[in-house]
């Protein structure tokens with residue numbers, strides 16, 4: 001039996017309705033922007049394997065440093081012990097993180113990075129003896145799949161099965177174009193109705209990812225953060241998707257005048273090599289957990305906290321990220337996305353063409369209402385796969401988020417495939 005058939009006997013895949021999906025494609029090799037399957041087909045990974053890959057697959061620098069680390073120290077308990085890769089990485093992250101961040105708490109994926117931030121925010125107030133236990137988040141937000149992360153995410157098809165058990169969160173509308181005033185008003189209304197009980201605002205800065213690649217302006221986020229600051233509400237930037245260059249800057253918060261109290265990181269942190277997460281916070285937050293009273297400890301930790309091999313991968317990826325070549329690639333991809341938008345902005349099938357940094361998105365417009373469960377989704381996915389391109393639309397929202405090593409020629413193949421959609425799928 002081949003790998004795909006064996007898989008179907010024993011494996012349960014994420015975000016996949018097995019009864020409606022075909023056999024998974026068995027990938028045997030990755031190199032640069034390409035993934036190769038067991039029958040010899042190759043695919044351009046235009047979604048960076050769920051937004052994690054920055055520098056291409058099987059990058060030799062990352063592989064070498066992971067190998068070296070594995071031969072030196074593969075893992076050690078991170079309570080009472082430390083190691084150089086963890087310290088080096090924390091020091092380096094702090095050089096590119098928004099100002100005021102001063103401590104790094106490690107975990108192992110994006111959901112735990114946000115879960116940690118929410119728990120830190122709630123316990124911060126408790127440790128200070130102030131009763132604040134409400135969280136504000138955006139409608140359409142996605143912060144992960146654990147219960148806390150689901151709670152602060154939008155209520156949607158992803159969370160329906162658990163709705164009764166999620167804690168209450170105040171959701172404010174996403175500031176779309178022209179609707180900024182409504183978002184500001186809603187935030188102010190909730191603050192005055194919940195007099196001094198709001199602990200934090202959590203947000204995906206500039207782009208809401210899984211909610212549909214919804215983009216909004218830095219200016220309005222600055223305004224919302226200003227209101228939070230005036231009302232002693234902590235701000236948590238979930239940079240799990242936007243971090244490490246995706247938006248053109250190291251962090252999307254780099255576009256802001258104000259800076260958050262906490263930042264959540266994962267995905268690109270290891271260049272897409274290993275499961276890893278981190279949450280940074282200000283000195284003020286960290287200090288609120290220092291006490292002779294042990295009950296003020298942050299009782300959170302994962303077995304693989306600060307895994308040295310993951311830290312080594314993150315350090316190798318960091319070196320590649322800050323190199324000139326990578327900066328130039330990020331600017332080049334952003335410029336090419338803008339050209340794509342200029343060229344196609346009159347195509348009726350593509351609604352709301354938009355890009356921020358290396359992320360390009362659009363809705364493929366039909367009579368059906370836009371949604372994650374849009375019937376076009378599977379057709380679009382199969383269409384691109386047939387052309388050797390992995391684009392995994394969110395319903396009818398098509399987006400391109402490639403590894404930074406993608407060449408202009410490879411980007412051209414992705415763009416041409418999108419541009420051929422109207423005719424080839426008979427959607428005009």
Ligand SMILES: Cc1ncc(COP(=O)(O)O)c(C=O)c1O
Pocket residue numbers: 109110111112114142143144145204209210238239240241242266267
């Ligand atoms: C903004 C954001 N936060 C959190 C997560 C959860 O990350 P993970 O899938 O690693 O748990 C995601 C994943 O897509 C994300 O986009």
